[in-house]
Amino acid sequence: MPVRGRRIVIGTLVAWTVAIALVVVLDDASSQHAKRLPEYLRPFRPVGIRVINAIGTLLCAVGLLDRAISLDPDYLLAAACSKLGRTYPKLHCVLRDAEDEQWHESFHRLTQALQHQAKLTMLGRVVAQGQIMGILEMRGRLLEEFAKEEGRFDSSSADLVDPIFIVGLPRTGTTLLSRLLAVDPANRAPTLWEYMSPVPKPPCPPPLNASAADFEAYDLKTKVRISEEHWKVNQYKSLAPGVDAMHPVEATNPEECIIIMNYIMDSEQVAVTYPIHEYLQWLLGFDNHVKALEWNRRVLQYLQQDDPYGPRRWVVKTPYYLAMMDDIRKVFPNAKIIHTHRDPAQSVLSVSSVIAKLHGIVTNDIDLHRIGSQQAEIHEIMVDEALQVRRRWAEEAENHGEEESNRSFRIIDMHLEDLQKDPIETVNNIYKSLFDAEVSPGAADLMRKWLEENPRTKHGTHRPTMDEFGLEGRMESDIFEAYRRAFGAKGAAPLPNDKDKGAGQEQAASNQDTEHGEL
Numbered sequence: 001m002p003v004r005g006r007r008i009v010i011g012t013l014v015a016w017t018v019a020i021a022l023v024v025v026l027d028d029a030s031s032q033h034a035k036r037l038p039e040y041l042r043p044f045r046p047v048g049i050r051v052i053n054a055i056g057t058l059l060c061a062v063g064l065l066d067r068a069i070s071l072d073p074d075y076l077l078a079a080a081c082s083k084l085g086r087t088y089p090k091l092h093c094v095l096r097d098a099e100d101e102q103w104h105e106s107f108h109r110l111t112q113a114l115q116h117q118a119k120l121t122m123l124g125r126v127v128a129q130g131q132i133m134g135i136l137e138m139r140g141r142l143l144e145e146f147a148k149e150e151g152r153f154d155s156s157s158a159d160l161v162d163p164i165f166i167v168g169l170p171r172t173g174t175t176l177l178s179r180l181l182a183v184d185p186a187n188r189a190p191t192l193w194e195y196m197s198p199v200p201k202p203p204c205p206p207p208l209n210a211s212a213a214d215f216e217a218y219d220l221k222t223k224v225r226i227s228e229e230h231w232k233v234n235q236y237k238s239l240a241p242g243v244d245a246m247h248p249v250e251a252t253n254p255e256e257c258i259i260i261m262n263y264i265m266d267s268e269q270v271a272v273t274y275p276i277h278e279y280l281q282w283l284l285g286f287d288n289h290v291k292a293l294e295w296n297r298r299v300l301q302y303l304q305q306d307d308p309y310g311p312r313r314w315v316v317k318t319p320y321y322l323a324m325m326d327d328i329r330k331v332f333p334n335a336k337i338i339h340t341h342r343d344p345a346q347s348v349l350s351v352s353s354v355i356a357k358l359h360g361i362v363t364n365d366i367d368l369h370r371i372g373s374q375q376a377e378i379h380e381i382m383v384d385e386a387l388q389v390r391r392r393w394a395e396e397a398e399n400h401g402e403e404e405s406n407r408s409f410r411i412i413d414m415h416l417e418d419l420q421k422d423p424i425e426t427v428n429n430i431y432k433s434l435f436d437a438e439v440s441p442g443a444a445d446l447m448r449k450w451l452e453e454n455p456r457t458k459h460g461t462h463r464p465t466m467d468e469f470g471l472e473g474r475m476e477s478d479i480f481e482a483y484r485r486a487f488g489a490k491g492a493a494p495l496p497n498d499k500d501k502g503a504g505q506e507q508a509a510s511n512q513d514t515e516h517g518e519l
Helices: 003-026 028-035 047-061 073-083 101-116 122-148 174-181 192-196 212-237 258-264 269-273 277-284 290-303 319-331 344-362 368-400 416-421 423-435 441-453 478-487 503-510
Strands: 164-168 313-317 336-341 410-415
Touching (some): 073 101, 101 122, 122 269, 122 290, 164 174, 174 423, 269 277, 277 368, 336 423, 344 368, 410 423, 416 423
Parallel strands (some): 164 313, 164 336, 336 410
16 A cells, blocks of 8 residues: 555544544533433434534634634624625625614524523534524525515505414424315415525415326426425434424425524524523513514515415414414404414423424433423413413403404414314314315315324324423413413323223323324
8 A cells, every 4th residue: 555545544543533532531421411311312422423522522622612613693694694695894785784673682692592501512503503594694585585576565464365373382283283274275384495495486386186287397396496405304303313203394394484483583493493591581571573473474475476376375383473472463463363272281291302302403411301391481471471362352352242353363272182083173163263164075185185194103102201301290380270271271182002091091192292293
């Protein structure tokens, strides 16, 4: 072997030896901590990721981590503006020209939280930097698109036909319901890839009853862009094996509106992705979320332009809407709200397991009891807000009469257990209440087919326990009890193979997570 070749081999071996040593010395403590977690929640730490994180620990020790992977707000803005093709120092970038002080404050608070509270690993910083830069770039591109079309759209929601808002605590059936409603050709739900890559404007997708030629034409126009988003989604999911059993994510699936509200920096998604609890508390403390909903409305108007299959009803959902119910009514006076319910103890437990799984991608500091406590607190804030709003709406309806107080705006309650036991009948009852009509036979057939292709256990199951997250006794607070009394909140329906179990076993089975995404 030539001398140069030997040097390359020796250099490679030395590099790997140093890397392995870094893993052993710098990453050993976090690895030992991970082993104490339940197996289904242990962070995915193959050698490659441990090496990356160990290098980050070393860079932090010598004060170079911020230079290597910067989360400084000015750096992130400059990088995003550069991608937009603008000259940042001359302040011509649309991101810098924006006059929204709340957006700027929220952005700076987010970056501060990521730098000083989240305890991110090296990989976590890489993920955070990439996500925030992507959010900034796409915000800039959307602002440029909106500027081109200024005056074209109504500042009200009049051109949005009966938008359906699915509002409820996390893991209360919002995912199942939104994906089921999206099957109806009369409805349309924004998909993940449309939210992640809205510029240039995506073609309007054909409904399921469209012709084969329409689907072929749509595939031809979108194949490359959807493939790119599929790749990104799969790369992210590869960092948390088993996450699909909790919440299946595909680029072409309907997805949460918190993704589009990332671009206005009023979204709980970042607090689900990163351990920045205080930042989410600050967001929930806003006097109102009108700007976020106005942004949401503008994006929906943009996406539905020139829809050859329209007008269709938008189906949008996120648990974060619980903090926005009054504002939804202001910004979307013709909204149709479906308020989903489940016993809050199961909701908190279920979402805590999801958050622990996702946080394991970006940090080694996984404390299940802390996560459980924080989620119980966040749930109390959202439940309390929802209770106050619903009580006030009920009083208005009683004092002013249903016709005056609730003309085009309507709301209905739905329990997860009912949706799981009889999905079609539950949807039919929703349509009767919101639209004074039943589900069409064709739409009902399409929904049945979707349910057959997407059983609850399609992506597997896991069984979080109250004890794992320190929630024993925590879920009996006055607020949660008031919520149970007000709405008769029930647990999830047991799976078919759990129906023959005893009462104690059946209760444990109802705590398990499967997909449709929230069981």
